[in-house]
Amino acid sequence: MTEDLNTDGQLMAQLQAGDPSVVEKISARYANELRLFCQRMVYNEALAEDIVQDVFMTCCKVDANTLPTGSLRGWLYRVTRNRAIDELRKRHPNVRLSAASTRDAVWADSALPIDPVTTPAGKAVKADRARRVKMVIDAMDDELREVVILYFFQGLDREQVAEAIGLTLSGTKARLAKATRLLRDKLAGLNDSSL
Secondary structure, rough: OOOHOOHHHHHHHHHHOOOOOOHHHHHHHHHHHHHEEEEHHHHHOOOOOHHHHHHHHHHOOOOOOHHOOOOOHHHHHHHHHHHHHHHHHHHHHHHHOOOOOOOOHHHOOOOOOOOOOOOOOHEEEEEEEHHHHHHHHHOOOOHHHHHHHHHHHHOOOHHHHHHHOOOOOHHHHHHHHHHHHHHHHHOOOHHHHHH
C-alpha cells in the first residue's frame, strides 16, 4: 500500500540516493508509458522494449556523475528520448518508416478514439481521420513530431515536454505552436461532412 503512496518526488529522492529497490517501483509506474512513447519514436516494438529496458538499467547505475535532475517523469522521458535518437542515428538516417508502413497499433491507444455508439459509416470516417492525422505526424520533422507525441499523445504538460527535450519553455511553446499550425494546415482539407 505504501508503494502506491510514493510520489514522484519521493521516488526521485530514492533514485538520487542510489536505492536500487526504487527502480522496480519506477518501472511499474512508467514502463508502459515510456514503451508506447518509444514505439512512436522508433516505429519498432522490439527496439522500443530494448530502449526502455536500457533506461531502467540506467536507473540502476545512477552515481554522483549521472545524478538525475528535475522531475522524475521529465528525466525518464529525456533519457528515453535520447536513447531513441541514438538508436535511430546508429542504425541509419532512413530508419524511419513511411506513414503507410507504420503499425497502426502503436497509435491506436490514443489517436482519436472511435465512439462505440457511432454508426459504421461514422466509425469509418473517424478511422480515416485518425489515419490521416497519423500520416501527417509521421511526415513531420523529428523535432516537431516528438513534441506532438509528448504533448498530445503522452499527455505531458509544456514544462515536462521542455524538460524531456532539453529546451526552454518558450522554445517548447514555439515548437508546439509550429507543429499545431502544420497539423491544422495539412488537415484543413479534411471535411467529414463531404463523406
